Amino acid sequence: MINYALKRGALALLVAFTVSLATFFLLNFSTDPAEVIAGEDAEPEVVEVIREQYGFNRPLIVQYGSWLKGLSQGDFGESYYWRRPVLDLVIEHAPVTIQLALMAVFVTIVVALPLAIFAAMKPNSIVDRMALSTAVAAQAIPNFWLGLLFIILFAVTFPIFPVSGDSSFAHFIMPAIVLGTSSVPAVMRLARTGLLDVLSSDYIRTARSKGYRGTTLLVRHALRNAMLPVVSVMAIQLGHKLGGSVVVESVFALNGLGRLALDSILGSDVPTVQMLVFVFALIFVLLTFLSDILNAWIDPRMRLR
Amino acid sequence: MHRFMRAISVLFVVMVFLISSQAQHARAGKADDTLVVAFKSAILSLDYVFTVKREYVILSEMIDDGLFYTDPDSLKPVPLAAKSYERVSDTQIDVELREGITFHDGSSFSADDVVYTYRFLLDPKNKTKRGTIYGRWLKGVEKTGPYSVRFTLKYPYPLAVQALGRGVPLRKAGAYDGVEAGKIPAGNIHTGIGPYKVTEFHAGKQTTLERHEGYYQSSPKGRAKIGKVIIRTIPDWSTQQAELFSGGVNWMFSVPTDIAVNAGSLPMVKFISGPSMRVGFIILDAGGYTDPDGPLTKLEVRRALIHAIDREAIVKYLVKGQSSVIDAACHPLQFGCLDDVRKYKFDPELARRKLAEAGYPDGIKLDFWAYREKEVAEAIAADLEKAGVRVNFRYVKLPTLNKARRKRQIESYFGTWASGSVADVAAIASRHWSKNTDRDFSRDPRVSEYMNAAERVSDPAKREQLYKKALQLIADQAYWVPLYAFTLNYLTSPDVDFQAPKDGFPRLYLVGWK
Numbered sequence: 001m002i003n004y005a006l007k008r009g010a011l012a013l014l015v016a017f018t019v020s021l022a023t024f025f026l027l028n029f030s031t032d033p034a035e036v037i038a039g040e041d042a043e044p045e046v047v048e049v050i051r052e053q054y055g056f057n058r059p060l061i062v063q064y065g066s067w068l069k070g071l072s073q074g075d076f077g078e079s080y081y082w083r084r085p086v087l088d089l090v091i092e093h094a095p096v097t098i099q100l101a102l103m104a105v106f107v108t109i110v111v112a113l114p115l116a117i118f119a120a121m122k123p124n125s126i127v128d129r130m131a132l133s134t135a136v137a138a139q140a141i142p143n144f145w146l147g148l149l150f151i152i153l154f155a156v157t158f159p160i161f162p163v164s165g166d167s168s169f170a171h172f173i174m175p176a177i178v179l180g181t182s183s184v185p186a187v188m189r190l191a192r193t194g195l196l197d198v199l200s201s202d203y204i205r206t207a208r209s210k211g212y213r214g215t216t217l218l219v220r221h222a223l224r225n226a227m228l229p230v231v232s233v234m235a236i237q238l239g240h241k242l243g244g245s246v247v248v249e250s251v252f253a254l255n256g257l258g259r260l261a262l263d264s265i266l267g268s269d270v271p272t273v274q275m276l277v278f279v280f281a282l283i284f285v286l287l288t289f290l291s292d293i294l295n296a297w298i299d300p301r302m303r304l305r
Numbered sequence: 306m307h308r309f310m311r312a313i314s315v316l317f318v319v320m321v322f323l324i325s326s327q328a329q330h331a332r333a334g335k336a337d338d339t340l341v342v343a344f345k346s347a348i349l350s351l352d353y354v355f356t357v358k359r360e361y362v363i364l365s366e367m368i369d370d371g372l373f374y375t376d377p378d379s380l381k382p383v384p385l386a387a388k389s390y391e392r393v394s395d396t397q398i399d400v401e402l403r404e405g406i407t408f409h410d411g412s413s414f415s416a417d418d419v420v421y422t423y424r425f426l427l428d429p430k431n432k433t434k435r436g437t438i439y440g441r442w443l444k445g446v447e448k449t450g451p452y453s454v455r456f457t458l459k460y461p462y463p464l465a466v467q468a469l470g471r472g473v474p475l476r477k478a479g480a481y482d483g484v485e486a487g488k489i490p491a492g493n494i495h496t497g498i499g500p501y502k503v504t505e506f507h508a509g510k511q512t513t514l515e516r517h518e519g520y521y522q523s524s525p526k527g528r529a530k531i532g533k534v535i536i537r538t539i540p541d542w543s544t545q546q547a548e549l550f551s552g553g554v555n556w557m558f559s560v561p562t563d564i565a566v567n568a569g570s571l572p573m574v575k576f577i578s579g580p581s582m583r584v585g586f587i588i589l590d591a592g593g594y595t596d597p598d599g600p601l602t603k604l605e606v607r608r609a610l611i612h613a614i615d616r617e618a619i620v621k622y623l624v625k626g627q628s629s630v631i632d633a634a635c636h637p638l639q640f641g642c643l644d645d646v647r648k649y650k651f652d653p654e655l656a657r658r659k660l661a662e663a664g665y666p667d668g669i670k671l672d673f674w675a676y677r678e679k680e681v682a683e684a685i686a687a688d689l690e691k692a693g694v695r696v697n698f699r700y701v702k703l704p705t706l707n708k709a710r711r712k713r714q715i716e717s718y719f720g721t722w723a724s725g726s727v728a729d730v731a732a733i734a735s736r737h738w739s740k741n742t743d744r745d746f747s748r749d750p751r752v753s754e755y756m757n758a759a760e761r762v763s764d765p766a767k768r769e770q771l772y773k774k775a776l777q778l779i780a781d782q783a784y785w786v787p788l789y790a791f792t793l794n795y796l797t798s799p800d801v802d803f804q805a806p807k808d809g810f811p812r813l814y815l816v817g818w819k
Binding site (some may be wrong): 038 | 541543
């Protein structure tokens with residue numbers, strides 16, 4: 001088990017490193033950070049000062065080497081825009097994204113599981129079809145559109161929630177619903193399939209013969225086993241939420257990692273983008289790793305692969 | 306079960322009530338004497354000395370004062386922290402300061418602060434963006450009395466007084482002590498002498514300003530009309546609109562025309578369209594940098610291109626608002642921008658004939674670059690196609706365009722320039738027609754000679770004459786396709802008293818309530 005964990009950990013670091021390398025060169029080849037920082041009408045002398053001030057006049061490989069050297073000493077560099085260590089920026093912006101991601105995952109569970117249960121209880125019935133249709137619709141609706149629709153409905157027409165910002169719990173409700181909705185189909189389908197499999201298994205038939213029915217049978221016997229794959233999928237979905245909230249954070253003006261990522265990409269703030277990509281890659285890899293470990297713990301056969 | 310459902314319903318109603326009451330608290334407006342402003346771009350530093358971006362300038366005008374400022378009506382520089390000034394010679398300006406000015410922290414303002422501010426700015430090791438530009442013409446500053454200073458210029462620079470105004474916010478002596486040379490300060494420490502003081506600053510998120518009650522009464526800017534201003538960063542236009550509709554925001558600017566027109570039709574929104582100092586134009590490779598014998602080196606081809614573009618229609622149907630067609634290579638409000646230049650009417654048939662006369666009966670192939678206003682650029686390309694020009698339209702990011710221009714690889718491009726809202730042709734000419742600029746594709750030394758000469762004489766009449774010659778030459782030789790002066794759209798709450806500024810530079814300390 002320890003060997004397995006170490007192998008996965010080393011792979012995780014390799015992935016994160018490769019992603020950071022690709023990010024650095026792609027960003028620098030696609031644009032000139034000095035020009036972006038200087039602004040549209042900047043004088044050439046100003047652009048040159050910025051180039052010198054930020055060290056853009058050094059060869060790219062030297063710049064990347066300098067970043068790597070800093071990284072090995074725990075220094076992730078300084079943001080071109082904020083003029084602050086990027087690690088501080090990430091730590092400062094992370095709580096908003098973490099709160100949003102956890103709330104979104106909660107929304108996903110609260111919506112997807114009841115839908116899955118209803119669907120699995122009566123497979124191929126009208127209830128099942130409606131649950132599946134709802135899930136497909138949730139997947140098909142783009143985040144930004146649903147976000148704007150929610151704002152118009154629940155912040156402008158019926159001013160229940162605040163439109164934007166992140167200063168209170170209420171500010172997170174609409175973004176969490178929007179972000180959580182997109183994961184409903186994946187979780188709902190998996191839970192439904194799992195439940196259908198479990199419900200047709202021998203031990204459930206035995207439980208039925210013993211007189212277990214309804215909620216007791218579903219919760220105590222079927223759901224617990226059907227949920228095992230769902231738990232590992234939820235770990236991946238949490239990774240998606242932590243790294244994929246760029247659009248939702250922009251629409252609702254939340255100052256989380258997604259907004260920071262968007263601003264940094266638009267502003268060619270290479271150190272911040274690199275750090276964020278590194279962090280997002282690590283989150284994904286870590287959650288996938290945890291999911292693998294969980295699966296290996298559940299199913300000993302996986303440890304031998 | 307029934308009791309349980311009832312409890313859930315009650316809980317839901319209570320939650321909705323609590324959340325909606327929180328949402329109500331976020332609102333502001335006339336009742337709280339709080340103006341909430343939405344900016345699309347984030348404010349990351351309060352120090353304008355280190356940046357040149359528009360949002361920072363708007364904020365700086367509220368919290369900082371310079372020696373002079375641009376009067377919103379006359380668009381001429383008038384003394385602000387300065388009481389008076391005198392041009393002692395072509396290269397020396399003596400400035401008398403107002404007494405009784407205090408910084409936001411209560412300390413007194415004097416000549417020492419002015420000398421400190423300018424010396425810090427001009428010191429190359431501090432690498433301020435303003436200092437880089439000012440260092441071209443400003444040699445130094447010295448104290449001549451407790452409330453008087455003398456500026457020495459490297460050469461007679463007609464825009465010196467204007468530049469000593471908005472461009473340089475005055476700082477307290479020692480304000481940058483402890484800041485490593487060449488490093489930009491974090492920006493959360495700020496004390497200025499402007500009509501508002503910063504009471505809260507969350508970089509990238511929100512800045513709260515309150516009226517500076519100790520603001521000097523003799524200031525021509527006047528006392529700030531609104532007690533509190535909150536500047537919020539909201540990157541999405543739709544979200545800004547929704548905030549405006551729900552009362553969470555009172556003022557938006559630089560709104561795209563289609564959004565502004567639609568939102569402006571609603572009763573809870575006021576749409577104001579004002580002029581902008583930004584102009585749009587196409588620069589043509591008349592000098593043959595991309596091809597020494599290329600079609601654009603021929604005068605009749607360049608003229609044909611101007612005749613081919615329906616600028617009136619572009620302004621009327623695409624840009625809208627307060628935009629207008631321009632004929633000279635400058636903004637009509639700028640000093641020296643005379644309209645007495647050759648004009649070209651829209652006539653695609655004439656354009657075709659001119660191309661044929663120039664030896665291109667089958668039209669020409671043209672690389673046309675653009676980096677913004679895509680729909681306008683596409684309309685231009687479509688017009689050119691109708692006149693027989695086979696357009697290779699290249700829509701790219703600005704750094705890509707700049708790089709290609711530096712390498713002289715651009716045959717023609719749609720450029721824009723806002724002149725920093727300075728109402729003088731020098732603000733556009735120096736960047737586009739000076740000797741070493743990569744934006745001058747004409748290779749005509751006469752243009753840069755006239756333009757450079759106009760920047761080095763103080764006599765307004767002489768300057769006007771020089772600009773007239775240069776602008777007539779540009780129009781006559783069709784080095785540029787002058788397109789239009791931009792418009793700037795604002796959306797406000799109906800109770801906000803805001804007048805669109807002539808120069809496209811909103812002065813928020815003048816905003817009040819109806």
